[in-house]
Amino acid sequence: MQIFDTGDVRLHYRVDGPDDGAPVVFANSLGTDLRLWDPILPLLPQGLRIIRFDKRGHGLSSCPPAPYSMGALITDCERLLDHVGVKECVFVGLSIGGMIAQGLAVKRLDLIRAMVLSNTAAKIGTPDLWAERIKGVEHGGIESLADAVMERWFSAQFCATPELELWRNMLVQQTAAGYAGCSAAISGTDFYTPTSGLRLPVLGIAGSEDGSTPPDLVRETVDLIPASRFHLIRKAGHLPCVEQPAEYARVLTDFLKSVGHI
Numbered sequence: 001m002q003i004f005d006t007g008d009v010r011l012h013y014r015v016d017g018p019d020d021g022a023p024v025v026f027a028n029s030l031g032t033d034l035r036l037w038d039p040i041l042p043l044l045p046q047g048l049r050i051i052r053f054d055k056r057g058h059g060l061s062s063c064p065p066a067p068y069s070m071g072a073l074i075t076d077c078e079r080l081l082d083h084v085g086v087k088e089c090v091f092v093g094l095s096i097g098g099m100i101a102q103g104l105a106v107k108r109l110d111l112i113r114a115m116v117l118s119n120t121a122a123k124i125g126t127p128d129l130w131a132e133r134i135k136g137v138e139h140g141g142i143e144s145l146a147d148a149v150m151e152r153w154f155s156a157q158f159c160a161t162p163e164l165e166l167w168r169n170m171l172v173q174q175t176a177a178g179y180a181g182c183s184a185a186i187s188g189t190d191f192y193t194p195t196s197g198l199r200l201p202v203l204g205i206a207g208s209e210d211g212s213t214p215p216d217l218v219r220e221t222v223d224l225i226p227a228s229r230f231h232l233i234r235k236a237g238h239l240p241c242v243e244q245p246a247e248y249a250r251v252l253t254d255f256l257k258s259v260g261h262i
């Protein structure tokens with residue numbers, strides 16, 4: 001558990017595994033912190049160097065006033081990777097984390113040798129949807145959105161389990177400014193053209209019951225990059241690393257092997 005001051009924000013991050021391990025960077029979604037990846041980490045091969053972080057306004061990172069730009073979120077991540085000395089990582093980005101992955105690959109392809117675009121897209125939602133979401137958070141707090149968010153994050157089956165409460169708690173414990181700030185960043189992002197120009201190995205992962213980034217939307221983005229692969233995880237919503245960790249870890253491990261990272 002460490003803190004890095006980028007100059008604009010203090011980012012909480014965590015590095016696990018040996019210094020000389022093959023680097024795998026995880027960027028999580030809106031309203032989650034780096035514990036999002038806890039269910040899959042024990043299922044990945046030993047010896048990887050795993051880097052995780054909390055976006056600005058999330059988890060234990062500091063919370064600059066909203067709104068944020070996607071450029072700022074990408075720069076935060078770029079500075080963190082330079083700070084920890086990562087190059088040529090496999091970058092796994094989920095939802096807004098996958099937008100950060102796309103933007104970072106366009107800006108600094110030296111940092112990323114392959115990427116996993118999980119439950120994400122070049123463009124997510126519409127400005128009207130995000131304006132409504134931001135208004136809701138500003139007036140009623142994250143709690144006022146939480147039940148609807150759970151229905152997009154998880155399948156109906158998972159929503160009926162006691163574990164749901166843990167993830168709902170994670171959501172409502174994020175800061176309203178962090179949630180609204182990152183929502184504004186998503187609202188202003190359309191990476192369709194820059195992502196079309198990317199040339200690197202890509203694996204797309206979608207959840208069959210994802211109410212935020214449905215499988216067709218994920219596939220449309222992944223198909224922008226020639227030779228990309230796509231995997232659909234059934235019985236999972238927006239966070240398949242939580243709902244189906246064994247399958248998620250297996251697909252990720254196969255991808256790491258296929259690109260020669262392990």
Ligand SMILES: O=C(O)CCC(=O)CC(=O)O
Pocket residue numbers: 028029030031094095096097124149152153186211212238
């Ligand atoms: O999770 C993200 O990063 C953006 C997509 C989203 O809004 C998830 C949700 O529906 O709450």
